[in-house]
Amino acid sequence: MTDDDILAEFRGSEALLEGHFKLSSGLHSGHYLQCARVLMNAERAGRLARALVQKIPREVRQEIDVVVSPAMGGLIIGHEMGRALELDALFLERPDGEFQLRRGFRLEPGAKVLMVEDVVTTGLSSREAIAAVRREGGNIVAEVSLVDRSGGQADLGVPFYPLIELNFPSYEEGELPKELAAKPVTKPGSRAA
Ligand SMILES: O=P(O)(O)OC[C@H]1O[C@H](OP(=O)(O)OP(=O)(O)O)[C@H](O)[C@@H]1O
Numbered sequence: 001m002t003d004d005d006i007l008a009e010f011r012g013s014e015a016l017l018e019g020h021f022k023l024s025s026g027l028h029s030g031h032y033l034q035c036a037r038v039l040m041n042a043e044r045a046g047r048l049a050r051a052l053v054q055k056i057p058r059e060v061r062q063e064i065d066v067v068v069s070p071a072m073g074g075l076i077i078g079h080e081m082g083r084a085l086e087l088d089a090l091f092l093e094r095p096d097g098e099f100q101l102r103r104g105f106r107l108e109p110g111a112k113v114l115m116v117e118d119v120v121t122t123g124l125s126s127r128e129a130i131a132a133v134r135r136e137g138g139n140i141v142a143e144v145s146l147v148d149r150s151g152g153q154a155d156l157g158v159p160f161y162p163l164i165e166l167n168f169p170s171y172e173e174g175e176l177p178k179e180l181a182a183k184p185v186t187k188p189g190s191r192a193a
Pocket residue numbers: 023024025070071072073074117118119120121122123124125126188189190191
């Protein structure tokens with residue numbers, strides 16, 4: 001899949017939004033990738049997951065024991081990556097603010113984990129999820145995401161293979177351009193404010 005093909009999937013599912021958004025990190029942006037809309041079609045979700053598998057070098061792919069993704073955004077793409085790799089897919093959730101495995105999910109000690117996200121902006125959520133997997137006894141082999149919107153700047157501390165790299169500007173609360181500040185803000189994600 002080329003970058004144009006991938007962007008066409010986002011545009012075609014009305015997942016590439018423009019407006020004023022407060023992101024998970026607290027930064028503001030005039031763009032938002034609503035991955036849930038891209039993933040609402042199971043056929044399309046599977047197609048994107050298979051393309052994402054191709055981004056992982058073969059020798060890394062062969063090492064992976066299990067897929068882990070942070071809910072909510074990582075859940076569907078994590079499940080589809082599990083299907084594409086023929087591996088189990090677990091998810092992390094943070095009912096009390098810190099990611100953890102629940103629902104009887106557990107990692108074998110030293111299990112080699114592929115972390116799967118929908119979007120990476122600052123990489124904060126990914127680093128928190130990676131720390132949680134290590135607390136649960138797993139070793140992170142690599143992370144993949146549908147979108148790296150940091151333009152390659154996010155440092156996750158592990159090898160990182162996004163399906164597409166984009167570079168949408170994001171701004172600190174006190175540094176919003178006038179046109180952005182004039183628009184009503186929405187916070188689409190589920191991290192507690
Ligand atoms: O790289 P970052 O700056 O951390 O931003 C990206 C994170 O933000 C979104 O999740 P969010 O916290 O909005 O919650 P959700 O997945 O439950 O929607 C997205 O799913 C990533 O997890």
